[in-house]
Amino acid sequence: MIRDLLRGCLLDAKNSRTEWEKLRRVAKENEDEAIEAKELAVQTQEKLKSQQTECNNLGLVANARYTEIEELQTQIQTLERDNTQLRQARGQSTTSTSNTESTLKPKEFKGAKFDRKPENLERFLNKLTMDFRLYESQFPTGRYKVAYAFSGFDERPDRWAQQFHRYDPDC
Template identity: 60%
Template structure:
């Protein structure tokens, strides 16, 4: 009876060890995938922040600078120049 109990516990421990080894093998790959996902999300955030800044500036809502829609949409050499409307 005692021998069977010890054999069961040994088998459970062996199963746990196999599961832990498999988990440990998957962990670095999961970590790399998560790091890649984080980098992609950070890039998306930066892109959205840049676009948001451009949209605010285009609407004339300053984001800390005094840019207005003319300075964004027109090159400096055309500032203040009237275009011929035909």
């Protein structure tokens, strides 16, 4: 009986030791899993921080782009305003030309005067044409060209020239 009792105790001790080793292995496995879980948590936190940094950087880039877009819109508005002003100025340039016409001094004919001889007519007309082309700004209207041509006669213009001045509504 004592032997049975001792055998029972030894068996219980052996079973207890086996269970204790099983528990130790389970604890070791749980400890390894806990370490892995902790490492996984650290990696996840690092990824999260990296993603937050990336999001912040993207936010900064987006803000910079938004600022650039606002600046470009302002530049577009300025260019459109300048364009409108230029178009208005071009539209007004015809009226300002008529204002400058009154301040332009008529150009005096230079060269040999036309003596009303037919053989000298071609030379006189070529001189007029050349002056009109070379000094275009001096002849903004037909009236300036006519006045310049009249100044190229060697004596006062005939009656038709005097009538031109007399009946010209713009003179």
